[in-house]
Amino acid sequence: xxxxxxxxxxxxxxxxxxxxxxxxxxxxxxxxxxxxxxxxxxxxxxxxxxxxxxxxxxxxxxxxxxxxxxxxxxxxxxxxxxxxxxxxxxxxxxxxxxxxxxxxxxxxxxxxxxxxxxxxxxxxxxxxxxxxxxxxxxxxxxxxxxxxxxxxxxxxxxxxxxxxxxxxxxxxxxxxxxxxxxxxxxxxxxxxxxxxxxxxxxxxxxxxxxxxxxxxxxxxxxxxxxxxxxxxxxxxxxxxxxxxxxxxxxxxxx
Amino acid sequence: xxxxxxxxxxxxxxxxxxxxxxxxxxxxxxxxxxxxxxxxxxxxxxxxxxxxxxxxxxxxxxxxxxxxxxxxxxxxxxxxxxxxxxxxxxxxxxxxxxxxxxxxxxxxxxxxxxxxxxxxxxxxxxxxxxxxxxxxxxxxxxxxxxxxxxxxxxxxxxxxxxxxxxxxxxxxxxxxxxxxxxxxxxxxxxxxxxxxxxxxxxxxxxxxxxxxxxxxxxxxxxxxxxxxxxxxxxxxxxxxxxxxxxxxxxxxxxxxxxxxxxxxx
Numbered sequence: 436x437x438x439x440x441x442x443x444x445x446x447x448x449x450x451x452x453x454x455x456x457x458x459x460x461x462x463x464x465x466x467x468x469x470x471x472x473x474x475x476x477x478x479x480x481x482x483x484x485x486x487x488x489x490x491x492x493x494x495x496x497x498x499x500x501x502x503x504x505x506x507x508x509x510x511x512x513x514x515x516x517x518x519x520x521x522x523x524x525x526x527x528x529x530x531x532x533x534x535x536x537x538x539x540x541x542x543x544x545x546x547x548x549x550x551x552x553x554x555x556x557x558x559x560x561x562x563x564x565x566x567x568x569x570x571x572x573x574x575x576x577x578x579x580x581x582x583x584x585x586x587x588x589x590x591x592x593x594x595x596x597x598x599x600x601x602x603x604x605x606x607x608x609x610x611x612x613x614x615x616x617x618x619x620x621x622x623x624x625x626x627x628x629x630x631x632x633x634x635x636x637x638x639x640x641x642x643x644x645x646x647x648x649x650x651x652x653x654x655x656x657x658x659x660x661x662x663x664x665x666x667x668x669x670x671x672x673x674x675x676x677x678x679x680x681x682x683x684x685x686x687x688x689x
Numbered sequence: 690x691x692x693x694x695x696x697x698x699x700x701x702x703x704x705x706x707x708x709x710x711x712x713x714x715x716x717x718x719x720x721x722x723x724x725x726x727x728x729x730x731x732x733x734x735x736x737x738x739x740x741x742x743x744x745x746x747x748x749x750x751x752x753x754x755x756x757x758x759x760x761x762x763x764x765x766x767x768x769x770x771x772x773x774x775x776x777x778x779x780x781x782x783x784x785x786x787x788x789x790x791x792x793x794x795x796x797x798x799x800x801x802x803x804x805x806x807x808x809x810x811x812x813x814x815x816x817x818x819x820x821x822x823x824x825x826x827x828x829x830x831x832x833x834x835x836x837x838x839x840x841x842x843x844x845x846x847x848x849x850x851x852x853x854x855x856x857x858x859x860x861x862x863x864x865x866x867x868x869x870x871x872x873x874x875x876x877x878x879x880x881x882x883x884x885x886x887x888x889x890x891x892x893x894x895x896x897x898x899x900x901x902x903x904x905x906x907x908x909x910x911x912x913x914x915x916x917x918x919x920x921x922x923x924x925x926x927x928x929x930x931x932x933x934x935x936x937x938x939x940x941x942x943x944x945x946x947x948x949x950x951x952x953x954x
Contacts, residue, residue: 504916565817567899572918599817600899601906603913611899614792615801616816 467662469494470502470510472518472574472649473604474541474622477629478683479516482676486669491662498573498604506531506654513663516651516670518574518623523650535652538670539685541623542644543578544636548612551619555637556586559619560593567611567620570601574647575608579621581645609634623647625684648688714931721921721928729925737903738911739929745819745907746887749826750834753883757835758876762864765842766850776839783832790829791896798824799897821898822905826887833883834876841875842868877945881938888934 469492471479476496483492495502499517506515506526515532517523523535547553559566569576583591599617602608605626611617613633627636651670653663669676672687681687721729729735764776782790796802798815808815815821845868853863869876891909898905900914908930916923 500918501916504918504920508920570900570914572914598901599904600901601914602900603895607895610896614795614799615805616795616799616899 465491465659465662467492467514467659467666468512469514469516469666470506470512471496471514471516472499472502473497473606474518474575474625475516475649476606478625478676478680478685481679481682482669485679486675487666492666496606498570500572500574501603511654511656511658513654513657513659514651514666515654516649518647518649519577520648520650522574523652527652531655532652533655535650536667536671537648537688538651538667539649539680539688541625541647541649541685543575543582543621543639543647544624544627545619545639546609546612546622546627546630546634546636547619548615549633549635551635553619553637556590556594556639559597560590562593562597564597564618565599565616566594566597567600567602567608567617568598569605569608569621570603573602573604575605575622576601578645578647582621582639582643585643623684628684649685717924717928717931721925725921725925726928726932729922729929732922732926734902735908735911735922735926735929738906738908738926739933741819741822741903741906742888742908742930743933745822745826746884748823749830749887750880750884752823752827753831753834754880757831757838758869759864761835761838762842762868765839765845766868779835780832782829783836787829787890787892788896790893791825794825794828794893794897816897817899817901817905819898819904822894822907825893825897826890829890829893830883830887833886834879837879837882838872838876841872841879844875845871874945877941881941884937884941885934888930 467487469479469483471494473496479494479496483494495512499519499522502512502515503517503522503526506512507529515523515526515535516538518541520535520537523532526532527535545553545556545559553559553564558564568579571577571580583594586594600611602611605622608620608622609626609630612620613630624636627634651667653660653667657663668674670680671677672689677687760779764772764779785793795816798804798808798821800809800816813820815824849867849871850863853867854860858866889909890907891913894900894905894907895910900906900910902911906914908926912923912926912930915926
């Protein structure tokens with residue numbers, strides 16, 4: 436009798452496990468999954484909240500490289516938005532993404548905690564300053580290396596010597612600054628705005644600015660292509676989402 | 690349900706569990722292939738990450754065993770007020786998400802943390818330093834050892850400890866020559882679990898110590914950084930990490946006389 440009850444319990448447990456796994460795997464036809472660069476968090480969040488019904492848009496924000504790798508490994512969101520054009524173009528060439536379009540631009544800044552004494556790039560090159568930048572694979576990391584490459588050798592090597600951590604996305608660079616762990620970091624101007632006063636931006640001259648263009652596209656086998664195209668059209672010029680990009684500090688694509 | 694049906698159901702449960710746990714591990718090796726594995730070991734940055742992982746885990750384990758063993762002995766053999774609360778506190782890192790652990794460590798030991806200025810005055814720097822990795826690993830892995838050690842010491846018959854003391858042995862001598870040998874299988878089991886957790890630590894390390902090759906970028910962080918652009922390279926490094934960790938676990942198990950992984954308590 437006891438064995439019978441236990442046997443029943445374990446059969447039930449197996450059934451529950453299978454049911455749970457199957458239940459999580461399904462995708463709702465009315466839902467749209469968006470994989471977007473971490474720097475798009477507030478702009479896309481506001482856009483989705485304003486233009487789509489509650490809970491219809493599921494967004495996952497991370498490093499653009501990480502999201503692209505997930506798609507290459509078989510993950511199927513409906514929309515992919517990257518902080519560069521390289522990763523969407525690569526996915527397009529591999530037949531995983533419809534032709535991507537550039538929908539926004541951004542600028543790099545030097546970000547420091549609000550109460551910092553740092554005023555310029557020269558200050559950051561001084562010994563003892565701790566700097567965080569993006570990992571070379573994440574767009575912010577490669578843009579940052581472009582900026583440093585345009586500086587005089589002495590200054591760029593001074594800054595590189597001060598780099599204490601290579602973070603996987605912009606969110607964690609900002610995190611290291613707001614937690615007081617680091618003195619300065621290179622991020623997008625939009626990240627400083629999103630941090631709401633906790634960090635301050637030091638502008639970089641135009642001569643140092645890299646070309647920061649954001650690409651977006653609908654996945655080739657998107658589970659919900661129609662809704663996906665509507666989402667993408669909304670962030671293209673004239674769309675209903677452009678104002679949220681603008682509010683967040685993004686520049687128009689052209 | 691009869692005896693045979695129960696046996697069958699249990700067998701199916703075991704088979705499902707086994708496939709579920711083993712398949713991802715097997716997949717890493719079949720995806721990689723021996724040639725790619727050797728390539729990965731030849732890669733300087735991968736070796737650097739592995740070296741850092743094993744060094745920091747080794748130091749963390751020294752701290753955990755050094756502090757955890759006498760602490761667990763005390764908790765197992767003495768009863769005093771607040772003992773249950775202390776046991777719960779010590780186990781707390783088990784249920785804290787690693788990212789939260791990282792934040793908590795920053796709030797305690799970071800530059801703006803509770804002990805931040807005191808540490809700074811003492812010239813101790815943890816954030817972005819290898820020492821910070823050790824702190825993160827110690828925090829996250831310690832309960833795996835201490836918990837098991839308390840259970841193992843509690844299983845040592847009180848009569849043995851009394852006999853040792855009646856024969857005139859000092860408490861330290863009793864711990865080293867009576868309690869530890871008897872509790873050895875449980876201690877080793879806890880040791881290997883804690884070591885495994887330390888080698889695999891990711892979130893708390895990234896949050897608290899950052900990620901920089903050679904200083905704070907341990908193997909799991911390097912795997913994460915590499916996964917995005919070089920999936921096979923990341924798999925190869927994962928395979929090496931699994932193989933080395935597996936070999937370590939196996940040798941601990943052998944050292945415990947084949948019973949080291951039998952969970953006590």
